[in-house]
Amino acid sequence: MIEARALLCTTFVGLGLSNALTPAAHALCLSTDTSKDTSNVTTNITTNAAPRARPNIIVILADDLGWGDLSVQGNQAFKTPAVDRLATEGTRFTQGYQAASTCTPTRAALLTGRFPAELQLFSPLVENGRNAALGNAERLNPDVPTIADILQRAGYETVHIGKWHLTVGATAETPLPYGFDRARWVDLREGERDLATLPERPTNSATLVDTAIEEIDRAQATKSPFYMQLWLSDPHAPVAPSEQQRAPFRRNVPEGITAPDELYAAAVTELDRQIGRFLNALDARKITENTLVLFTSDNGPATAAMAPVRWSAAGSAGPFRGGKRSLYEGGIRAPFIARWPNVVPAGVVDRESVICGLDLAPTLAALVDGVEVDPATRAAWDGVDFSAALRGANDARDPSSKAREPRARPLFWEWRYPIEGPVFWKSPMLAVRDGDWKYLWNPDGSREELFNLAADPSELRESSAQHPEVTARLRAMLRAWYEPLSKDGTRAEAGRLPGVP
């Protein structure tokens, strides 16, 4: 039987027919190791039979891009036509989140579908042996199944490009044990080059996009659908755009003076231009129709209060309070746009669905035909499947979808260190969102705040006293989540407001 399965799968995949397999046949293939056999059989048989269920998947992740940095989300300072194009051709979710307010924990959740605090990843990993002092594990536990593992097993070519930040002392090989067939520019290094250095910054996004296009051509030659993470590093500070990139934004700055917002505008404009080039490359290869593109950012904008990045940190969280590291909305709410022509409704703004990067694994596993997830992995997921929302369940233009589907599970966040930035950014150290309510709390009881995000998305009207029952319920929920977590690395200043000197 094993041999028969292997033969069936090898034959289908070898003929370039993997896209045409029925779910049952896929399931059969998945139980062998041969579903990725890509022997060099050339054929004229096309894969039009059922392409919808096996889309290519591209996750474009910007680094520290604020919710308010997109012109489609109200930015007046500069334009982002390429990302806006994704919104025009797909659905823009205004209530998209990440599972954390900084890089490493957010990325761990994107890959695993689990709360990063439960994986003992609380803050960005550092390479100088200070992870234990911060309470962090040294790396994302490679035994925890990732969405790349799952899609790889389902016959996808899996590729990581760019910033990674889930292991320490990264080498070009590090993402491979996490379910990737290929990894390029891991943590921005390849060979002797380091794209994080200032001389590389002006062309950093261009280089990553060049690589992504190259990798798409390579993946396409295998005849398998692909899963690609294009984890860019713009506009993480410090950015260093070229004179030419800066020129359009110099108009308000006297000669010889440099303004952070001028540098930032130039960097995001270049990021957007490169995303546009990437989308055009998908068009030129005629794979736009069968490709799900997700665009998001890993956390809110950095603060100019941090000296090393002060000269170029100028992102905007739009209407939201807070930024990177803060658990107010500006730190955790992210741009979230999905495009998959004829499946994800085009030109829709979904203001109802509360979705999170944490949901990526359950959602992609549900969207793709032929994916098998073992029950233990499924049970461990903290995220929910939002594939119905991707298909337009909360499209307000469709009268049949008016019934609002509340998010099935709450979202939890924690940040156990000080928060740099304006006092207005300094949130308590834990937060939960359930329905429209958001509750923030210090576990020693020193602060608690309740906001109704539907009425008060900017978190300006603290209302715990007016809603004692909601407050008590959310406090109990948050305490139960927090209790089993490691407390290592927690700083005394966590969740505190500064005192009067």
Ligand SMILES: [Ca+2]
């Ligand atoms: Ca980041």
